[in-house]
Amino acid sequence: MENIYIYMLVALGVLAIADLVVGVSNDAVNFLNSAIGSKAVSFKTIIIVASLGVALGAMSSSGMMEVARKGIFNPGEFMFDEIMIIFTAVMLTDILLLDFFNTLGLPTSTTVSIVFELLGAAVCIALLKISANDAQTIFNLGQYINNEKAIEIILGILLSVVIAFTVGALVQFVSRILLTFKYDKKPSWYGAIFSGIAITSIMYFILIKGLKSASFMSPAVMDFVAADTNILVFGGFVFWTLISFLLIKIFKTNIYTLIIIIGTFALAMAFAGNDLVNFIGVPIAAYNSWEAWSSSGVLPMNYSMEILEGQIQTQPFLLLIAGLVMVLTLWFSSKARSVVKTSVDLSRQEDVKERFEPNFLSRGIVRGTAALGASITYVLPNFINDKINKQFEKPLVTLSLDKKGDLPAFDLVRAAVNLMVASVLISLATSMKLPLSTTYVTFMVAMGTSLADRAWGSESAVYRVAGVLNVIGGWFFTAISAFVAAAIMAVILYYGRGYALTGLLIFAALLLIKNFISHRKQSRQIKEADSLQKAESSSTQGVIVESAKNIANVVKRGNKIYTSAINGLATQNLSALKKNKKNIDKLSNEIDELNDNVYYFIKNLEEPSVEASNFYLNVVGYLQDMAQSLEYISKISHKHINNNHKKLKFSQIKELKEVDERFERFFNNTQTAFESLSFEEIGIILGRRQEIMSLVTDKIQKQVERTRGEESSPKNTTLYFNILLETKDLLNATMNLLQEYYNAHDSTVKPATLSTGNIQK
Structure with a gap:
């Protein structure tokens, strides 16, 4: 019997390491x-600073794991075997839930997930105990569960979201009014005072949140911090203001960069020192439970876990291992960067490809906020409105499009405010012993400062608000799904024991591997060379060359999509048609991105090159027409097979294959011509327009004759006609594109020397 608990401990140890990574x-x-968003320093420097903070935070943690042991349930009411089931269910759920959010690139709270997993698993086991005891009813659940703690945490979630957003917005608004976007032009004492406030806040945060439970901190020091807070804060402000002024005047230091480095270190240290319980607290509590039970000589179902109600110190070597795993994760985890990207993009000052689609709630919030803003503007005198607007004027930055990605998402002032406000709020909540999620606070502060900084303009607000609502919704989904999933895991383990544990571990491993492969595949797709490139040239000649690459790319991929649709219909291969739909969706999205780039492209043009803008607009328009035709063909083909309609007749499939073969030669010739910049070959292809069109028209006429005579399936007839008619539209769009390119090419662009023998008849 003892072997199963050793098995559980080993599994919990492995899960703890994996949970550290995903957490x-x-x-x-x-x-x-x-x-990262402000690009204050290089990414390597950021990771080094964060790694030092994480390492110190992990080592300074006292290892007091109250939340895992007794914060949510009353351990004395559970036996050893029940506690082990609860802890195992929690860890299995936690790693799968966090990895799910990481794969989506959404930040969530590890604190909330672990709390509600403990709550769900404990409630489940408690209900099983109550059902087996005739003397107890559902009303006895309160003696097993710490209800007050759960309610306190839920209220903490709601309060932290509202307070962090509001305070972040107010502080950023005041900071921007005082410092403007041209903060580097302000007198030195402006930056010194701002730095004094910011660094004092962050240092107080380090003492209160980061080092409060460190074993090497003297109790006298912590007593002084608690008793003489006002003196500490005021003295720190004066000291850091003077130091900052000297650094600015004498050493010409960028004080905002210094604030960001210190703030990043502080939050990283506090995260590792205090959130470590979310990852290793449960396995350590399980190990402590096993130690106590194994030396007792009592049966596991009879050994009460009252020992967990006391305080147990975690071994330093365990903290060292945990810190090492956390540091390595920072350096090598691609999922960490995708989660950060979501937060940074939602805060970005400039336009970006929006990830989230607007919904009725985001539209309503934006309309309401815009109306409120208009009312406030109407009430305020004009000179105040003018003064405020002047403070928000951004310096004009002229960068070529290829350098546009080098711009930071937001400036150093906003980054410093983010770190300062988050530090203050977390410090205050900690000193008042209020439950607070660092994820919720830091994310909502960043969103509040974005709003106040006018990063959410009329062209991006509905998307950004929708993104924030998605993330907040994900937080509540975390709580609900953590509760339910942990309860389900507990039931499975309760009845299945060792067999169930083995099955769940295999299931978890397979799911983690699948998510890892899926995320890596998505990352590669983002970076792959086969995607369309935005125009960066400022002359007609340059745009022609760049457009040729995109046209060759679209034609090559369009050829595959068209052929896959016909082959999928012929073989009734639903999975191939489904994959084909994804391919055309990806192509359409890339072409839409080219269209979204039109504004920046035109702004980047040389004055005499107005023709380039017309050419670029026409090219993108024809590419969109091609994508729409391919999308329609792919969609109706998939719909026909997905609805289990009759298979196309052999004669219909044969004719479609003839059209596909002719189109394949047409697309291959077009691709070759554009890849080689051979305009003579483009002219030859244009000369065969009527030949290809006649082929399609002939197939349409044959279907008309079949319909009047032998055809008996309306669905087949409709599908066949729609494919051929859309094929004509595809041909027209492609030929118009070729004609546009043929007419616009500059005589100075020297085509490659190729013989017309490359053109297939």
């Missing part, structure tokens, strides 16, 4: 987003 990948957004 840090998610929580990295808490301390990396401001530094």
Whole structure:
């Protein structure tokens, strides 16, 4: 019987390491987003600073794991075998839930997930105990569960969201009014005072949140911090203001960069020192439980776990191992960077490809906020409105499009405010012993400062608000799904024991591997060379060359999509048609991105090159027409097979294959011509327009004759006609594109020397 609990301990140890990886990948957004978004220093420097903070935080942790042991349930009411089931269910659920959010690139709270997993598993086991005891009813659940703690945490979630957003917005608004976007032009004492406030806040945060439970901190020091807070804060402000002024005047230091480095270190240290319980607290509590039971000589179902109600110190070597795993995760986790990207993009000052689609709630919030803003503007005198608007004027930055990605998402002032406000709020909540999620606070502060900084303009507000609502909704989904999933895991383990544990571990491993492969595949797709490139040239000749690459790319991929649709219909291969739909969706999205780039492209043009803008607009328009035709063909083909309609007749499939073969030669010739910049070959292809069109028209006429005579399936007839008619539209769009390109090419662009023998008849 003892072997199963050793098996559980080993499994919990492995899960703890995996949970550290997925947990840090998610929580990295808490301390990396401001530094990465502002590009205050290099990414390598940011990771080094964060790693030092994480390592010190892990080592300074006291290892007191109250939340895992007794914060949510009353351990004395459970036996050893029940406690082990609860802890195992919690860890299995936690790693799968956090990895799910990491794969989506959404930040969530590891604190909330672990709390509600403990609550769900404990409630489940408690209900099983109550059902087996005739003397107890559902009303006895309160003696097993710490209800007050759960309610307190839920209220903490709601309060932290509202307070962090509001305070972040107010502080950023005041900071921007005083410092403007041209903060580097302000007198030195402006930056010194701002730095004094910011660094004092962050240092107080380090003492209160980061080092409060460190074993090496003297009790006298902590007593002084608690008793003489006002003196500490005021003295720190004066000291850091003077130091900052000297650094600015004498050493010409960028004080805002210094604030960001210190703030990143502080939040990383606090995260590791205090959130470590979310990852290793449960396995350590399980190990402590096993130690106590194994030396007792009592049966596991009779050994009460009252021992967990006391305080147990975690071994330093365990903290060292945990810190090492966390640091390695920071360096190598791609999922950590995707989670950070979500937060940074939602905060970005400039336009970006929006990830989230607007919904009725985001539209309503934006309309209401816009109406409120208009009312406030109407009430305020004009000179005040003018003064405020002047403070928000941004310096004109002229960068070529290829350098546009080098711009930071937001400036150093906003990054410093993010870190300062998050530090203050977390410090206050900690000193008042209020439950607070560092993820919720840091994310909502960043969103509040974005709003106040006018980063959410009329062209991006509905998307950004929808993104924030998605993330907040994900937080509540975390709580609900953690509760339910942990309860289900507990039931399975309760009845299945060792067999169930083995099955669940295999299931978890397969799911983690699947998510890893899926995320890596998505990352590669983002970077792959086969995607369309935005125009960066400022002359007609340059745009022609760049457009040729995109046209060759679209034609090559369009050829595959068209052929896959016909082959999928012929073989009734639903999975191939489904994959084909995804391919055309990806192509359409890339072409839409080219269209979204039109504004920046035109702004980047040389004055005499107005023709290039017309050419570029026409090219993108024809590419969109091609994508729409391919999308329609792919969609109706998939719909026909998905609805289990009759298979196309052999004669219909044969004719479609003839059209496909002719189109394949047409697309291959077009691709070759554009890849080689051979305009003579483009002219030859244009000369065969009527030949290809006649082929399609002939197939349509044959179907008309079949319909009047032998055809008996309306669905087949409709599908066949729609494919051929859309094929004509595809041909027209492609030929118009070729004609546009043929007419616009500059005589100075020297085509490659190719013989017309490359053109297939």
